[in-house]
Amino acid sequence: MARVLLFGPLRDLAGWRERDGIEAASIGALKALLAKEDARLGAALSGPGVQVALDQAIVRGDQPIGPRAEVAFLPPMSGG
Amino acid sequence: MARVLLFGPLRDLAGWRERDGIEAASIGALKALLAKEDARLGAALSGPGVQVALDQAIVRGDQPIGPRAEVAFLPPMSGG
């Protein structure tokens, strides 16, 4: 179970910013699930420079997702 | 005839900041006059780093002094 957050261009692409209660055991499984729903979003989530934050910390590669986890997909940051 | 201004440590040394109506035909004559009155001030006016401004412009060496001239002795500047 994860809360998923999208930022910047990813939010515009998906048409949503936040979804709660998504069932996925890992980051990889979560990406696969989202890609099945929306192939363009799936491709973008694995696109260049997109980082993943699990409970507000950047993680690399696949990672298990605990209960009530927050997973954020962060496209390249623009600075302020 | 000159108005003479002293700044910074020179003012403290002389005990005055401004004097008007001093009769001197040149910077050199003015220095000599002031040195005659006060030998320590005279030495300080020719001391290291003391610049002379004639009518608010820095001058070097001896210069004639016109009527109603303003002569300022500027010890090394400290910055603000």
Place this chain on the structure above:
Amino acid sequence: MITLTEEPFDPGALLSEFSKGRSEVGAVATFTGLARAEAGGTTILELEAYPGFTEAAIGQIADEARARFELDDLMIRHRIGKIAPGEAIVFVATAARHRRAAFEACDFLMDYLKSRAPFWKKAHGPDGEHWIEPRAEDHRDIARWDEETPQ
């Protein structure tokens, strides 16, 4: 103090607050970034942050600034949400005993904020909207600090 805010702010009011009562500090440097109208090309700038994550990331850089430079204090205020031309986007203030430390820390913090801080920025103009990436200049600016040995 690091604050993200959706409310417009006056950089002058922040400087008044920041510089008040500092009788042992000597030097206060500030930088204010203002939203540009781009001669009518941009009407509104929209800045998105990741609440919590963005403050924490800026906080880490603030700690790095405190470690690199001899600072007494620093303040960072950053707008998020929709920003009109002429409004302040970012305000950074640094206080130090010596001028150079205050300037360099302010410069360092701004280079980070403009190129690497977790914000996403969109320009809304008469021709629609588009997401903005850091300029090449911002990447060069931040790279300056990697080359230097820590001070």
Place this chain on the structure above:
Amino acid sequence: MITLTEEPFDPGALLSEFSKGRSEVGAVATFTGLARAEAGGTTILELEAYPGFTEAAIGQIADEARARFELDDLMIRHRIGKIAPGEAIVFVATAARHRRAAFEACDFLMDYLKSRAPFWKKAHGPDGEHWIEPRAEDHRDIARWDEETPQ
């Protein structure tokens, strides 16, 4: 605008005034120099200027800053007379389209003001009074600009 004043001023009020209505500028840097108490060693700082001459000399450096850096505007306010610890001695603000120009011009102006501007500075403390000369650090700071090629 270059102003010498015997009145205390709030640097924040000057920044508010300076940054207002700048919708095409982007970058405003400021520096504020505050009188230090030196842990009780200095009670009052006294700054003397040569009225007219001092403003003109600062004006020349302001012109040089405008020539070296791509500035939209600048402001310099300098206290003269007796200044209490914690009060602002000098405020410099620069506005430019790009951050680097604003920072560098502000830094350049401060280096000049702290080392070569026509002021004479006296510290009054519990042990009497003494005239202050620029620090070696100030001479080094201003020398940085001589080595660089004009930009």
